Amino acid sequence: xxxxxxxxxxxxxxxxxxxxxxxxxxxxxxxxxxxxxxxxxxxxxxxxxxxxxxxxxxxxxxxxxxxxxxxxxxxxxxxxxxxxxxxxxxxxxxxxxxxxxxxxxxxxxxxxxxxxxxxxxxxxxxxxxxxxxxxxxxxxxxxxxxxxxxxxxxxxxxxxxxxxxxxxxxxxxxxxxxxxxxxxxxxxxxxxxxxxxxxxxxxxx
Amino acid sequence: xxxxxxxxxxxxxxxxxxxxxxxxxxxxxxxxxxxxxxxxxxxxxxxxxxxxxxxxxxxxxxxxxxxxxxxxxxxxxxxxxxxxxxxxxxxxxxxxxxxxxxxxxxxxxxxxxxxxxxxxxxxxxxxxxxxxxxxxxxxxxxxxxxxxxxxxxxxxxxxxxxxxxxxxxxxxxxxxxxxxxxxxxxxxxxxxxxxxxxxxxxxxxxxxxxxxxxxxxxxxxxxxxxxxxxxxxxxxxxxxxxxxxxxxxxxxxxxxxxxxxxxxxxxxxxxxxxxxxxxxxxxxxxxxx
Ligand code: SF4
Numbered sequence: 001x002x003x004x005x006x007x008x009x010x011x012x013x014x015x016x017x018x019x020x021x022x023x024x025x026x027x028x029x030x031x032x033x034x035x036x037x038x039x040x041x042x043x044x045x046x047x048x049x050x051x052x053x054x055x056x057x058x059x060x061x062x063x064x065x066x067x068x069x070x071x072x073x074x075x076x077x078x079x080x081x082x083x084x085x086x087x088x089x090x091x092x093x094x095x096x097x098x099x100x101x102x103x104x105x106x107x108x109x110x111x112x113x114x115x116x117x118x119x120x121x122x123x124x125x126x127x128x129x130x131x132x133x134x135x136x137x138x139x140x141x142x143x144x145x146x147x148x149x150x151x152x153x154x155x156x157x158x159x160x161x162x163x164x165x166x167x168x169x170x171x172x173x174x175x176x177x178x179x180x181x182x183x184x185x186x187x188x189x190x191x192x193x194x195x196x197x198x199x200x201x202x203x204x205x
Numbered sequence: 206x207x208x209x210x211x212x213x214x215x216x217x218x219x220x221x222x223x224x225x226x227x228x229x230x231x232x233x234x235x236x237x238x239x240x241x242x243x244x245x246x247x248x249x250x251x252x253x254x255x256x257x258x259x260x261x262x263x264x265x266x267x268x269x270x271x272x273x274x275x276x277x278x279x280x281x282x283x284x285x286x287x288x289x290x291x292x293x294x295x296x297x298x299x300x301x302x303x304x305x306x307x308x309x310x311x312x313x314x315x316x317x318x319x320x321x322x323x324x325x326x327x328x329x330x331x332x333x334x335x336x337x338x339x340x341x342x343x344x345x346x347x348x349x350x351x352x353x354x355x356x357x358x359x360x361x362x363x364x365x366x367x368x369x370x371x372x373x374x375x376x377x378x379x380x381x382x383x384x385x386x387x388x389x390x391x392x393x394x395x396x397x398x399x400x401x402x403x404x405x406x407x408x409x410x411x412x413x414x415x416x417x418x419x420x421x422x423x424x425x426x427x428x429x430x431x432x433x434x435x436x437x438x439x440x441x442x443x444x445x446x447x448x449x450x451x452x453x454x455x456x457x458x459x460x461x462x463x464x465x466x467x468x469x470x471x472x473x474x475x476x477x478x479x480x481x482x483x484x485x486x487x488x489x490x491x492x493x494x
Pocket of ligand 1: 139140141267268269270271346347348349350351388389476477478
């Protein structure tokens with residue numbers, strides 16, 4: 001089993017192949033629909049010249065995302081005595097971020113994206129070009145993944161709502177599988193081809 | 206009849222936080238079959254650990270607690286209106302207690318009702334029976350797997366599927382292949398043959414209430430259940446679509462009468478988190494299975 005620790009070097013990413021199980025460790029950031037749209041509108045489309053009100057956030061996010069990981073997750077959280085805790089933290093379907101993901105990977109030098117269901121050709125190309133991977137979490141394993149979140153460090157953009165905010169979390173032994181590597185291979189594509197071939201055999205005659 | 210609201214809350218808690226034993230057994234056996242160290246074995250191991258943690262902490266197995274679907278069997282004289290009021294109230298309480306995530310959204314405005322009640326939500330099917338007690342079965346049907354559930358109209362030329370069991374086999378395997386890992390495989394299939402489009406879908410979901418190890422009363426359908434289970438696994442899609450020997454954990458099939466003009470095959474795909482629970486009420490006595 002590969003062990004990845006944030007910050008992740010390009011070299012470590014290039015060693016990974018589609019199908020490899022990975023244990024992920026370190027500080028990562030959650031982000032889904034609202035977060036991706038925000039990153040694109042304020043930072044990518046403006047060519048890194050965000051509106052004055054977002055400049056501090058830009059610097060913060062640049063530091064957080066560089067050589068780090070974005071997790072497609074809308075967590076269920078609990079706050080006791082001012083301390084946040086993740087209660088359920090399973091992955092959400094990633095394909096909704098396909099229009100944004102490649103640009104976010106490039107702009108922020110993100111090394112990995114975690115979610116479920118895989119992503120499309122544009123993201124696969126970005127993984128190849130910029131040294132990133134897509135990591136598939138186990139759909140439905142909400143409690144176990146929440147247990148691997150050892151600390152909620154902070155939260156940004158809470159105005160997006162709890163599931164959509166950027167949660168900065170420290171994870172330990174977060175179990176994932178590389179399904180899109182940085183060499184142009186997608187396990188999703190391979191599996192579909194293989195199973196479709198088998199299917200054709202099964203219904204022949 | 207006394208108020209059953211609290212009993213329904215307990216039924217929901219059990220369904221949301223405890224995976225039935227037959228499902229756990231099937232996942233455990235599947236894990237043994239996968240190659241040690243493979244992504245498939247790892248995924249099943251993670252699932253099993255998650256299931257144990259959820260039971261211990263009494264937290265939802267999966268954060269998508271799905272659509273609650275109730276099957277209620279009641280004797281003559283029981284008010285179904287009262288029962289459905291109590292079930293709706295129980296859904297709201299279970300949401301407050303975080304056994305259920307607020308999942309009921311207005312289809313046009315997108316507004317979440319916040320308590321898992323709404324227009325025809327939760328789903329309830331009432332059946333009067335000859336027994337004296339009441340039996341309530343609940344399944345929590347996830348959204349990811351609902352999105353890969355589907356319906357076919359036979360004949361289907363593209364798949365060479367005619368109006369017979371062989372045709373059914375072809376379209377069901379097509380559904381499994383198209384779903385890949387997106388329904389959080391390994392899954393359980395509920396299949397219905399016949400009916401109108403609506404009754405067919407309802408029948409397919411009813412199949413999901415059957416224990417994995419029961420036998421179909423109809424030997425032909427029983428044999429086809431076994432065959433689809435085997436061939437579905439031969440597709441090699443594996444847990445989460447990572448590749449592997451386990452794509453399906455169970456296949457259950459039922460039939461309805463139909464119009465001569467129509468031949469529908471409905472496929473209800475249920476994820477590994479096949480959360481079902483049963484409650485029996487006999488007088489004052491309430492038990493769960
Ligand atoms: S398909 Fe099932 S296991 Fe997957 S996220 Fe939905 S409810 Fe959970």
